[in-house]
Every structure is written in structure tokens, then in C-alpha cells.
Amino acid sequence: MPIVMVNIKEGRTVEQKRAMVxxxxxxxxxxxxxxxxxxxxxxxxxxxxxxxxxxxxxCDDPSKQIKKN
Incomplete structure (x- = not known):
């Protein structure tokens, strides 16, 4: 049984996560x-x-924030 852990920054949509999994x-x-x-x-x-x-x-550098599509 493969178990995969994915670490991502918050800000992705449910649709993006659904496509990824x-x-x-x-x-x-x-x-x-x-x-x-x-x-x-x-x-x-x-x-x-x-x-x-x-x-x-x-959080201290806005240039590093995830850009939402």
C-alpha cells in the first residue's frame, strides 16, 4: 500500500488538489x-x-505568496 505525503503551501483550490491526487x-x-x-x-x-x-x-514577503490562477 503506497502512502504519499505532499506538503504544499496553503492557497490551492480543491479542484487543483483533486487533479493532483x-x-x-x-x-x-x-x-x-x-x-x-x-x-x-x-x-x-x-x-x-x-x-x-x-x-x-x-507571510513577511508578499513576493513569495502563491499567485492564484
Whole structure:
């Protein structure tokens, strides 16, 4: 049973996450020869005040925020 943990910054839509887990499941089934029912995907969303780039919290630097489509 593959278990995958995905860490992403908050700001993605449910539709984006739905598409991601669908495609990840397809790849895992193909490459690991398992059935979709055995695939587990855990999504951890990080708030901008819990994520830093180059020593700066993302919440302190608007240029590092996720741009919504």
C-alpha cells in the first residue's frame, strides 16, 4: 500500500488538489502495480507563517505568496 505525503503551501483550490491526487494515483498504480483502492495520499497545507524561504517567513514577503490562477 503506497502512502504519499505532499506538503504544499496553503492557497490551492480543491479542484487543483483533486487533479493532483487523481494523477498521482494513476502514476502510483502504473509504476508500483497496485490498485487505486490501495493508494493513500496525505496533503499537509502550510500557512505562510509556517514556511520560510532564504530566512524570511513567506507571510513577511508578499513576493513569495502563491499567485492564484
Amino acid at each position: 487523481t494523477k498521482m494515483t494513476d502514476v502510483l498504480c502504473e509504476t508500483m502495480n497496485v490498485k487505486p483502492a490501495s493508494v493513500r495520499i496525505i496533503i499537509n497545507e502550510m500557512k505562510n507563517d509556517n514556511f520560510a524561504i532564504a530566512g524570511t517567513l513567506v
